Amino acid sequence: MDSKPEDIEIKRKRLLFRSKHRGTKEMDILLGEFYEENMRFLDAEELAEFEILLEIPDDDLYSWSVGRTQVPDNVSSPILDNFIQSVWRRGGNSSH
Helix, strand or coil, X not given: CCCCHHHHHHHHHHHHHHHHCCCCHHHHHHHHHHHHHHHXXXXXXXXXXXXXXXXXXXXXXXXXXXXXXXXXXXXXXXXXXXXXXHHXXXXXXXXX
16 A cells, blocks of 8 residues: 555654653653654654554563563564664663
8 A cells, every 4th residue: 555645744743743642751752752763764664563663551662672671572573673772772771
C-alpha cells in the first residue's frame, strides 16, 4: 500500500505527539527526542514499526533501554534496537 506524502506527514506528527506524551517523564524525553531526531528519515514501514513500539509499556521500554533487562526475542525489532542504542549513546545504560 502506497501512502500519500501528506498521509505520511500526518502520521509523523501524530507519532511525535504520542512519543512525547507517554505517561512517564523519562519515556516522554527518551522516546520524544529519539523520534524527533529520526522521524524525517523513517519510511512508511519504519513508521509502522515505531507505532508498534509505542504500544509497549513504559516500564518495559525503560528497563530495556537502560539495560536492566534484556529485550525478549519476540519483541526485538530494528527500530527498538536503534532506540536502545540512542539511549546508550546518551549515557542511559546502567550496565555499560
